Amino acid sequence: MSNLILFIRERIAWIGFFIFIIVMLNMLFLLDVGLNSVSIWYVNVSLLVSFSLFLMWRYIFEVGKLKDFLGNMDSHLDDAHKGGLALTPFQDVCFRKVEDILDEKNRELNQAKVQLQEYSDELLAWVHEVKAPLTTINLMLEHVEDLQLRRKLENEWLRLHLLVDQQLHLTRLASIEKDNYLNKVELKPIVYKEIRDLQAWCIEKGIGFEVDELKESVTTDPKWLAFIVRQILSNAIKYSPASSEITIFTELDPTGATLLHIKDVGIGIPLEDLPRIFQKSYTGTAGRESSQSTGMGLYLAYNVAQKIGIRISVQSSVGEGSLFTLRFPLQNEYIKLTGR
Template sequence: MKLFLRDQFPLIFIYLIQIIVITSIYWLDGYHNWTISLYAALLSSCLLIIYLLIRYITNRSFYQRLEKPLTSLDDFASNTHQTPLTEGLQQLLTSQFRHYKTDLHHYKYRLEGHIQFINQWVHQMKTPLSVIHLIIQDEDDSRFTAIGDELDRLKKGLETVLYTARLDSFEHDLYVESLNLETVVRSVTSNQKRLFIRKRIFPSFQFKEDVIVASDEKWLSFVLTQLVTNAIRYTVEENRKLHFHSYNRGIHTVLEIRDEGIGIPQSDIPRVFDAYFTGENGRNFQESTGMGLYLVKQICEKLGHRIEIESVVNEGTTIRIIF
């Protein structure tokens, strides 16, 4: 009703101005019978009111639909009163929606093709990296050791790209099973042994026997790899430990990863899981991309796990995954 009155306000305003002008002309011409003038104005006003009522009743569903957001074009097509105005608007919306769906399908097709290309490219790049690694693995020269370290960084970067591209189609690449948590953690740390040795950091395990959790091994391993490499990267002093500890919290199993690194400023902690946020530490360590913890958060949410973080500057950071 409010929208209808706002739409018809110019007509009502012009009508009142017209009544005043016509009455004034008759008054200047010497016709001073106010009774007849008021009677004529009353009849004219009644005709206007009847017109407005008919107009509102005819287009009531149209104005009500405009006051509420459309959930689909079928809602608008369900109007019982079809007028030229409603039919014209419905045709316009149908045409615009058809163009929108066409453009959306076009961009979706391009995006899927782009993601497929990235996946294929990453897999193709893994082959030469593996070959180079096989070539240098038996060499003792420090130059080959440096090359191996760079290969590990390249491999980690490619995996980050691959998992980022697959995140939107997560449900198509998910296999939940019962996993031995200690086995998964030890496998991840073993894969990162070159990084542990280079930084002179030692893993420390505190697990109860047969800690079983329900998760996807591949995605969980990627999450743990991100957390381990972050912990090692931000531990600048040598001969430090990276602690892995599991315990029960009620019905939940908790995996706690605690480093002895530089820690995270309290002002940065609320944003560490935001995409591309590097924070104060990221400005001091140029390797930081701001995507590692973002992917960790997104994957944990999709797996149904919760993640917590605590940190004290110059003492270390603790991250907990709650299964």
């Protein structure tokens, strides 16, 4: 129907000219007494039917050619194909122009893809190069005798390490399907390792952890799960007050899926910020007050979680803290995710 309306709108000049001819003929029939013997209605109906059939033929012919052209948009219209379409000279010029534009845009797109891949590879190589001196610095910190100085240096090292880690996983995000392996893993060692890695920051702020037994095993990729937990924990530590506590526990939802909860008693998230906290570079109301906030942690965690079948949800209110929940896929959901 939309094609027909567009066709009629494009041929409005034809229709207007036809109506003009009909009106002129009717005026001649009325003014010329020599035409009184000819039925004016017979002429009008004949012309109307003829013109309608002509429009129908043009509509079927032209729309059919257009669909054929659009269906072959990805391939060049060679001479034989163009001959099969029976293009008019004007249509041939238009189609050639469209082809030239498409070819130019495809070349630009391919060039941009190559440049983006080269940049991504260079950035990934740079991140790996940076990780080596970071590891060395971390080992050297153990030899700093001044305990207070060591704590400050460890805290700054941790901030730098987290930023480099974010950049590394941001670069890998586009190709995560090629870099994940889903299997059965235990939650406890993953969560405890991330807590230990953030120890310097927690000691500085006096933040403790109340961790459930975490006996559950889940189907996921352990490396990417560790990254998700790391982002949520670092976010909880960042916005928690000094000498507070972060609670980590698990439960099963009504469907039998495992839920991992990470709860803090920090400043909380305003209601208007909740729908946008997983958007790229969105720092929110609290983030604008902190120069440390990049708005990338939760964005990366959410996108990684989606790609490996984990659902992240959050409950929060200002002044009462936040509760982040990771829902792990069931066995049948895992099968759909892996396509097996």
